[in-house]
Amino acid sequence: MCELLIFGGTTEGRELAEFCCENHIISVVSVATEYGAELLPDSEYLRIITGRLDSSGMEKLMSELKCKRVIDATHPYATEVTANIKKACAAANTAYYRLLRSSSETTNCKKVRDMEQLLKLLSSTDKKVLSTLGSKEIPKLTAMKNYAERLWVRVLPNEDIIRQCEELGIAKERVIAEKGPFSVARNIEHLKLSGAEIMVTKESGAAGGFPEKTEAAKQWGAELLVLERPAEKGYTLGEIKKMISE
Structure with missing residues (x-):
């Protein structure tokens, strides 16, 4: 069983993965690309899964891992991916949390x-x-x-x-x-x-x-x-x- 399943591929997802490693929190990070995986830390507390998943693939992963929580740290504009994560969490009866990216001032635009x-x-x-x-x-x-x-x-x-x-x-x-x-x-x-x-x-x-x-x-x-x-x-x-x- 893992404490946390993080759907990443963003700066926030990487920072959260690093925090988990530093605090000995067993977690799994799912990223779509090899490039996203390369940016993640190498740690005994972290398992990295690479490849794009649809909602059924996500649900299967959640069931196999028996994770307590899912953190959606995907890109703010990846609305389809977020919808799939929510759907999978509901089907797997797993707690879902959306990690929001901080906004910047939008002046001069x-x-x-x-x-x-x-x-x-x-x-x-x-x-x-x-x-x-x-x-x-x-x-x-x-x-x-x-x-x-x-x-x-x-x-x-x-x-x-x-x-x-x-x-x-x-x-x-x-x-x-x-x-x-x-x-x-x-x-x-x-x-x-x-x-x-x-x-x-x-x-x-x-x-x-x-x-x-x-x-x-x-x-x-x-x-x-x-x-x-x-x-x-x-x-x-x-x-x-x-x-x-x-």
């Missing part, structure tokens, strides 16, 4: 409620756009006007992702394939390289480099469009740490 509103804004102008939304949103971004000439994307340096961009009609020279975190200076370099007058990002908090993007856009003179995160209820990292220590 324009918030948009969803991708539909974002695409309308992007299609109402001819300005060049640098997207830092991640690879999953790229297919949706191809709906914007003249995307092949205007859209630059920043993604992880993964061959499959780069190939996907090319298949979608985004030329290789418009793909910035780098792994963060990115400083203000590096964000400015990417804005300069792309010539972008609009930078698009998620409300990803300090862990997702949001403050650096905000400052870079301000210094470069680019408009910053921010895709709002879905509304959620849950617990801070500090609250989760306190709860599992009791």
